[in-house]
Amino acid sequence: MRPQIYLFGDSITEESFGDGGWAASLSHHFSRTVDVVLRGYSGYNTSWALKVAERIFPPVESGGAPPLAVTVFFGANDACLADRYSAFQHVPLHEYKQNLQSIISFFKKRWPETVILLITPPPIDEEARLRHPYIENPSGLPERTNEAAGAYAQACISVAKECGCPVVDLWIKMQEFPDWQKAYLSDGLHLTPAGNRIVFEEVVKKLKEQGISVENLPVDLPLIENIDPQDPLKAFQDY
Secondary structure, three states, X not given: OOOEEEEEEOHHHHHHHOOOOHHHHHHHHOOOOOEEEEEEOOOOOHHHHHHHHHHHOOOOOOOOOXXXXXXXXXXXXXXXXXXXXXXXXXXXXXXXXXXXHHHXXXXXXXXXXXXXXXXXXXXXXXXXXXXXXXXXXXXXXXXXXXXXXXXXXXXXXXXHHHHOOXXXXXXXXXXXXXXXXXXXXXXXXXXXXXXXXXXXXXXXXXXXXXXXOHHHOOOOOOOHHHOOOOOHHHHXXXX
């Protein structure tokens, strides 16, 4: 069996195998070396994620291998404001940190050798959120703000440091570029193909820092250039 990388997150993860998605790019990048397994749940926050983690990630069966890595990409929904229309998704900041710590502890206990890579929520374009509400928004106020997303991003980074996990600071990274609101966000929250590219590149970089790279992984079955045209089956003798 090929080794696996699990992607655990909200809608930004659930949608990531779409055209130009960061998971699709990751799967292509690791083709013939790793199976990229999607576990994305639109609308979920860390409280809900923690509630279902046991069901989503069963123990490794006898003779099986734990995944090489798991990405944990939550916070965009936790950061919904408590007095706006998406308040049911809101998780207080201190509870968000506790939930992330618990999710990390769960994975460390289940898979002690697996790399746990955290990803902060992205920045928010508040004007775009007003143009693209998910339900009727009589208040005329955005349900998310960039300031709140930044606070949750900082909390995610803090938890990563406390737990010794690598982290992608997406909130800062995206805002380093001019016109990030339109370039990287399709509706003020979700990602454009260019935004997905940023996530893909940052995840690949962080995984490589942890020793997980295409160069370090064996290829699944013989490559075509290693098959002798005069004796094709010879290449399969060791498989």
